[in-house]
Each structure stands twice: as structure tokens, then as C-alpha cells.
Amino acid sequence: MVDPIIETNASIPSLFIDRWEKANRKLVILSTLNPDVFTQDQLNLLTSDPTVLVMSEVSSNIRHEKIIWGGIDTLIAPIENDEDAIAHLQPDMVVTIGGMIVSKKIKQYLRRFETQYHYHIGNRRAYDTFFKLAGHIKTAPSHWVDQLSINETSDSYRDYWLQFFNNYLIKRTDYLAAIPWSDFRAFNLIFDSLPDDIVLQLGNSSTIRYAQLFPMNPTHTVFSNRGTSGIDGSTSTAIGAAVAQDKPTVCITGDLSFLYDSNALWNNYIPANFKIIVINNSGGGIFRILPGEKDNHTFDTYFETTHQLDASHLCKMYDINYHRVDGEDAFAKAYEKFLNDNSKPQLLEIFTPRLENDTVLLDYFKFLK
Known part of the structure; x- marks a missing residue:
């Protein structure tokens, strides 16, 4: 069942806040967006939480050293048939921001390894892409980021997968050269x-x-x-x-x-x-x-x-x-x-x-x- 649409720029629903704070593996997917949706400070805040892994598609117009840019398929494809590795990527919660998601592999993955909750942030239509849509929060994504609390845990979901991704980037140079x-x-x-x-x-x-x-x-x-x-x-x-x-x-x-x-x-x-x-x-x-x-x-x-x-x-x-x-x-x-x-x-x-x-x-x- 989908929670009611929230039309507000004043506060984020308490149910979302509670679920966000309890989740140790949070995946944020940034798809098609206009430029300058977030300030640099807001991106720094979002990526400072070690329990948050951010993936951005090329049309999100967002780049950051702690974000898996564009190459979502580069991360998923090599491990999609490795049950242990791919299960380790499974998030407790997914947040999508932007329009249609391009990557077929992330859509297939999140349908296969079910997340508990999926929330969509922003005024764009909320698609139940992963069949787990819990709510559509119609607020500016920048306002949403400003309301987030930061988890201080030492268990870094973010750093594990960023290192995985960066290792692939090093390896891919040999392939591209040949x-x-x-x-x-x-x-x-x-x-x-x-x-x-x-x-x-x-x-x-x-x-x-x-x-x-x-x-x-x-x-x-x-x-x-x-x-x-x-x-x-x-x-x-x-x-x-x-x-x-x-x-x-x-x-x-x-x-x-x-x-x-x-x-x-x-x-x-x-x-x-x-x-x-x-x-x-x-x-x-x-x-x-x-x-x-x-x-x-x-x-x-x-x-x-x-x-x-x-x-x-x-x-x-x-x-x-x-x-x-x-x-x-x-x-x-x-x-x-x-x-x-x-x-x-x-x-x-x-x-x-x-x-x-x-x-x-x-x-x-x-x-x-």
C-alpha cells in the first residue's frame, strides 16, 4: 500500500524519517534532472553518511567524488550472477529522484532483491519501478536533503561499493586501450x-x-x-x-x-x-x-x-x-x-x-x- 502523497516544503513525514534513520543500507538513485538541483554543500551532506550509497545517471547532471556516476551497469554487470556479491548490494531502502531511470540492470536488480521501502522525492511522477513504492514526497529534493540526519556508524555501505566501483574503473582502462x-x-x-x-x-x-x-x-x-x-x-x-x-x-x-x-x-x-x-x-x-x-x-x-x-x-x-x-x-x-x-x-x-x-x-x- 502506498502512503499518501505529501505536498509540502515544510517538513518530511515522520514515518519516512523513522525508516531512514533505522536503515543501515540506503540507496539513492539520481536519474534525469535539470542542472543545479543540489548545491555542492547539499551533495557533500548527502554523501557524508556512510550508510548512503548514491548512484547518478548521466542525465542527472550531478557529479561528485563520492557518487557512482553514470556507470551503474559497470558496477552491477560483473557481479549480477554472483549471489553473495550481488546480495551484499541489497539496500534496506531506496530513494529515487528525477525522471525515468535508464539503467536496466539496476531496475532488474532491485526487482530481484527486494528492498523494504521505495520513496520518490520531487514533483515528477512517482513510478513504482521496483514494486515497493511506499510513498511519494512532493518536495524539492534540495529541501529533502536539508532535513536529513547523518548516521555515524562505522559500517560503511557507501565506501565498500565506491571502492568496488573504483577498482572497475582502473581495470576498464586496459580494456578500452585494446x-x-x-x-x-x-x-x-x-x-x-x-x-x-x-x-x-x-x-x-x-x-x-x-x-x-x-x-x-x-x-x-x-x-x-x-x-x-x-x-x-x-x-x-x-x-x-x-x-x-x-x-x-x-x-x-x-x-x-x-x-x-x-x-x-x-x-x-x-x-x-x-x-x-x-x-x-x-x-x-x-x-x-x-x-x-x-x-x-x-x-x-x-x-x-x-x-x-x-x-x-x-x-x-x-x-x-x-x-x-x-x-x-x-x-x-x-x-x-x-x-x-x-x-x-x-x-x-x-x-x-x-x-x-x-x-x-x-x-x-x-x-x-
Whole structure:
């Protein structure tokens, strides 16, 4: 049974406070949020409690040294079949703040290892994602943090998992240095060299899921169309956002998402410094990661939707500078031109091998074990 919705900025329900103070393992998940939801002092306060583990998704726009950023799947995937290790992560209480959660692994995990209570904080809709929703507290997340008490226990749920995560980060550098040209490698190069102080618009589906595997530049403001994982409207949203604010906007999207929304380019208001990066793996490559039979006509046609299209003719029609990359050797030169030319909108199309991307990604999680 769900407790009544609390519409207040004055106090937090006593039942929540009681449960919070008694819980020795508290998991806070920060999903899609606007920038500056918390001050630095509030983040310091939230992360100072050793019984609180905070996980933030890339679209939360929150970075902190004591928060597991974005890479929730990097933490969970290597231990998801280790009953003892994964059970040790089980929280007594879960608090969610923000919109839809991207990580499938954290959703699957918290449904499998039931938490006692799940509370959602803020005015966004409270989804019963883990089938344990105990209440929706409609107050500003910053106000909620200010009301929290700090547990002084020496048993650090937070530090154990932060150390676990940091060990993975050290190990992953060896894997990233050795992988062949692929979606994973392309995203690694892109995120390593994006300029500071930009608005980053991430396409839905594979783009934001790959972004979850990389630390985001703290000067970036990150947005993404999240809902029921539809690919429509990513480019339209990015262009509209670019028109509405002063910072340069970079849109990173997949080939199907870009082609599906190509009419977004048919307008007279695209800023000259607007940039699009299209990862073209000749179809809906994310479907190759999912279990099931592949490499037959039905899968190729109706799930992966394979194609041999590119964006060059669209760019010519809409007067957008087009840059093409077919491998890592060509990336650096094309990427530099793409970033530095602000005379008119730019599009960088990066082609990756359709049949190798899923193996490179799945082997990453195996490598971390």
C-alpha cells in the first residue's frame, strides 16, 4: 500500500524519517534532472553518511567524488550472477529522484532483491519501478536533503561499493586501450575530446546507454529524450534547445534515430554552431545485444532494421557541412574540423561495424569480472 502523497516544503513525514534513520543500507538513485538541483554543500551532506550509497545517471547532471556516476551497469554487470556479491548490494531502502531511470540492470536488480521501502522525492511522477513504492514526497529534493540526519556508524555501505566501483574503473582502462574500432571505441574517443561548456543532447536508446559507461565532463549540461525508449524527436529537441539558449549544442545520436527525425533539419533557425554526431552502425545495433536468435531475415528486417543509408545527401539538401569517418585513423582529423568550424551547422557521421559492436560491449562486462 502506498502512503499518501505529501505536498509540502515544510517538513518530511515522520514515518519516512523513522525508516531512514533505522536503515543501515540506503540507496539513492539520481536519474534525469535539470542542472543545479543540489548545491555542492547539499551533495557533500548527502554523501557524508556512510550508510548512503548514491548512484547518478548521466542525465542527472550531478557529479561528485563520492557518487557512482553514470556507470551503474559497470558496477552491477560483473557481479549480477554472483549471489553473495550481488546480495551484499541489497539496500534496506531506496530513494529515487528525477525522471525515468535508464539503467536496466539496476531496475532488474532491485526487482530481484527486494528492498523494504521505495520513496520518490520531487514533483515528477512517482513510478513504482521496483514494486515497493511506499510513498511519494512532493518536495524539492534540495529541501529533502536539508532535513536529513547523518548516521555515524562505522559500517560503511557507501565506501565498500565506491571502492568496488573504483577498482572497475582502473581495470576498464586496459580494456578500452585494446578494443577494435566499434561503437564503444567511437564513444570513448568522442567523450574524451568534447569541448568544455556545451549542452550535450543525447539520442535515446543506444546513445544514452553508451554514455552511461563514461564519466561526463562536469562543465557539460546533459539532456536526453527519455520516456518509453522511443527514438523519435531527438534531433528536433536538440535543435529547439540550441535555438533557445546561448551555449553551443552538440547532439549525439544513432543512425535510425537521426534518419527517423531528419525533417528536424528543415527549418531556418538552426544556429551556425550547432553540431550533430551520428553513429551509423547500419541499423538498430542495440537489438543485437539482447538475447535471442539473430542473423536471419526476420531479425535483420523487423528488429535491427538494417540499411545502407548515410546522411550526406540530407546535409547537402539542408546546407550542413558533412564529415565522414570510416575508422579510427580518420577520426582525429575529421573531428577537429567538425568541432572548429562554426560557419554553419556541422554533421559528423561515424561508421562502425554492424556485426562486431555487440560483442565488444558484452565482452567489456565479462572483462571486469
